[in-house]
Amino acid sequence: MTKIEDIPFMNVALPRVNNGVQFPIPDLxxxxxxxxxxxxxxxxxxxxxxxxxxxxxxxxxxxxxxxxxxxxxxxxxxxxxxxxxxxxxxxxxxxxxxxxxxxxxxxxxxxxxxxxxxxxxxxxxxxxxxxxxxxxxxxxxxxxxxxxxxxxxxxxxxxxxxxxxxxxxxxxxxxxxxxxxxxxxxxxxxxxxxxxxxxxxxxxxxxxxxxxxxxxxxxxxxxxxxxxxxxxxxxxxxxxxxxxxxxxxxxxxxxxxxxxxxxxxxxxxxxxxxxxxxxxxxxxxxxxxxxxxxxxxxxxxxxxxxxxxxxxxxxxxxxxxxxxxxxxxxxxxxxxxSRIRKRSKQKFCRRIAKVQSRKRRQKLIGSFFGMAAHADCRHLLKKIITPNEFRKLKHKRKMEDIGNFDLPPVNLNGKKNFRGVKKYPRDFDRQGVIIVDYEYLPPKREVEKYEALVKAAEIRGERTDRIPLPKEKYLVQIIHNKLLCKMWTGDKEFGTRLEQMEEIGQMPFFAAIEMNYDSQYPVPRLVSAKKYGFVQPSDEELAALEKDLGVKLLKPKQ
Structure with missing residues (x-):
């Protein structure tokens, strides 16, 4: 291979640092x-x-x-x-x-x-x-x-x-x-x-x-x-x-x-x-x-x-x-x-044989394991230290990125953990969105209110079965403008549409949200995104959203 002549820093003159400092530096x-x-x-x-x-x-x-x-x-x-x-x-x-x-x-x-x-x-x-x-x-x-x-x-x-x-x-x-x-x-x-x-x-x-x-x-x-x-x-x-x-x-x-x-x-x-x-x-x-x-x-x-x-x-x-x-x-x-140098192994064995303090022994094992983790010597450690000490060690030579693993969604107390910015349905009026997932459950404030009423009734010696249970609503996870959001809605028709889409295996899906202001309260409706001129995102765009937001959008190929 020929010698490279035009590589930076390959000359007698000292190089610049970050393209802004010239040697010798006059004021440090x-x-x-x-x-x-x-x-x-x-x-x-x-x-x-x-x-x-x-x-x-x-x-x-x-x-x-x-x-x-x-x-x-x-x-x-x-x-x-x-x-x-x-x-x-x-x-x-x-x-x-x-x-x-x-x-x-x-x-x-x-x-x-x-x-x-x-x-x-x-x-x-x-x-x-x-x-x-x-x-x-x-x-x-x-x-x-x-x-x-x-x-x-x-x-x-x-x-x-x-x-x-x-x-x-x-x-x-x-x-x-x-x-x-x-x-x-x-x-x-x-x-x-x-x-x-x-x-x-x-x-x-x-x-x-x-x-x-x-x-x-x-x-x-x-x-x-x-x-x-x-x-x-x-x-x-x-x-x-x-x-x-x-x-x-x-x-x-x-x-x-x-x-x-x-x-x-x-x-x-x-x-x-x-x-x-x-x-x-x-x-x-x-x-x-x-x-x-x-x-x-x-x-x-x-x-x-x-x-x-x-x-x-x-x-x-x-x-x-x-x-x-x-x-x-x-x-x-x-x-x-790679193997650890023989002198290092002998030095560790002589020290560990003399040590009786548990704390000092852990320090020596940790120090030697720091060397052994970068070499091929799993069986060496197994021979030198006790089985209990060996089981506590983590035999990973390289740290892995969490994005390299296909992990299931995190459930807390049996419930889905929806990340995102909290929004109201009217914030998505006539906007194209991706409905990622949903869950039917009572809001946290309703649960806390119910628990407080039950506790007060118990203190007074009253019956607790007469206290109305917390009302359940739909918590929906949405992607809007490349941002992960979540919203609450108690509308039964909206929730029924979500359940129907899940039953036919079309979750997540692309849609538009339309607000109906004719009733006493604003009611959200799911309609086709084409009605408002929104184009369905491509697979490449969905893959980019998956990577950026950490959610599953693309269905596996059959």
Missing amino acids: MSEIATMQNIEEAFDYVVGHLECAEQRDNIRPKKAAYCKRLYKLLKSGQFRITEADFRELVVKDGFKVRVVQCPKVFHRVGCHAIMVPFEKYTYPTLITNTAASIKGRGMHWLHQIVEEDILADPENMKMYYQCDIFHYYDSISQELMMAQTRQYTSDPVLLPMMYNFITLLKQGLSKGLRSSQCLANLHLSDIDHKMCQQVKYHQIEDPDNGIGTGVVVCGIGERRINGKKIRYHYYRYCDDIVICAASAKELWLLRDYLVSLLDELGLSIKPTEAVRPMLCGLDYLGYNTFLTESTEDDGEITYDTY
């Missing part, structure tokens, strides 16, 4: 130094503290924190120093990391700065990157990889995988500051961003809120250049939309000539995967990637490898496999399945 402090932004940052940071006692202790200080931060941000004097954080040693399997943990006050300030900054910078990232981006994540990118394998298995038979050596520690602070100046030229914001970048003597801080965004932006230019070289496949777009770039929530797609473009390049922070049809092509792409990383002073770990997808792709906590099978007619069909 007008969005950062606002009480609303600072208060939202405080609520987010404090709400995500694990210790409930710490949350309760800090929440009363919200006004003081926000007032102080507002002054520091407005003047550009907000800084984080070595005295404002402590270092922690965190173990993740065989990896040992030293991370920085700032005080809550400085976390709030950093979050308040980064939210508006990310609002404009994240849309410049490619679609297939998912680390520390709201709306994307490990499961989201894992699903993208599975979909791409099934959509284009011939060009996904081989993969190259690599990890950048000590990525955060190896980032050049001078280059990172230069890249930041490409996105913003705000003279008040830049010194604070420089402070985040140079917090340590070398590299970026692991644990500081800003480092997640800056690490993504550092490799963004490489991502765009690699997308110009790797294979891709096209997906038919039923909406025939025109893509304007990658959206922040991660559901955006690149579109060319009405087709979605999916590149065989994936990055989760510093973990990169490239797919292609042959190993030779992957090694050539690898050499190009190494040359781009070398320009940033970065190198690849020696664990890099090129493997066939049939052996499994160990990525994002899963082992994803491509399978081949030959049909009787000689046609080769492809499929994919």
Whole structure:
């Protein structure tokens, strides 16, 4: 497949965001130094503290924190120093990391700065990157990889995988500051961003809120250049939309000539995967990637490898496999399945075996099930946890839309539940309508009135059988001017016509309502809609009304 040259965002110049923002942005402090932004940052940071006692202790200080931060941000004097954080040693399997943990006050300030900054910078990232981006994540990118394998298995038979050596520690602070100046030229914001970048003597801080965004932006230019070289496949777009770039929530797609473009390049922070049809092509792409990383002073770990997808792709906590099978007619069909990484399974089993608290056990099962729900491991869960715990889990890999199911109408207390705007019969005088359904029952107010009279009679010790029963009327559901309505009528002739149409199987039907004002009260009559020049709606129009209003109008074909 040839390289695409005219794709947006595939050049050195930074793109526009929503066709209205041009980089570098000269003024971001007008969005950062606002009480609303600072208060939202405080609520987010404090709400995500694990210790409930710490949350309760800090929440009363919200006004003081926000007032102080507002002054520091407005003047550009907000800084984080070595005295404002402590270092922690965190173990993740065989990896040992030293991370920085700032005080809550400085976390709030950093979050308040980064939210508006990310609002404009994240849309410049490619679609297939998912680390520390709201709306994307490990499961989201894992699903993208599975979909791409099934959509284009011939060009996904081989993969190259690599990890950048000590990525955060190896980032050049001078280059990172230069890249930041490409996105913003705000003279008040830049010194604070420089402070985040140079917090340590070398590299970026692991644990500081800003480092997640800056690490993504550092490799963004490489991502765009690699997308110009790797294979891709096209997906038919039923909406025939025109893509304007990658959206922040991660559901955006690149579109060319009405087709979605999916590149065989994936990055989760510093973990990169490239797919292609042959190993030779992957090694050539690898050499190009190494040359781009070398320009940033970065190198690849020696664990890099090129493997066939049939052996499994160990990525994002899963082992994803491509399978081949030959049909009787000689046609080769492809499929994919995923398993949870062996280390993750062992870690969960060791923890669950030691836990005795029921509440803690439920948390561990919920966490592991969140991983297992995106893989093919139903029987694994059945073996590890108890039968009662297994029955409580819902084994659905994808959420379904309620519109995909043919559900019967909802009945409340044995009665039909008619939705729609309440109208009077005279509102439909000489108008064409669709009679959807009807029910013969007493109005709610009549029932409540009857129940009140019965209760009062019982208190007085009087007979209740002498109280007249509530009068029943016809509740009719109608579509008028593409709007779902309902009306009450006590006219027997009108109701008899409805019953006759139901008996001959012609409900719903098209008609006009005509009001007769000769009697004491206005009386509605059902007449032909042709009398007033109304044309019966077509099947296409009825199908559109069914979809919009959620009612059954078309009769099933025999």
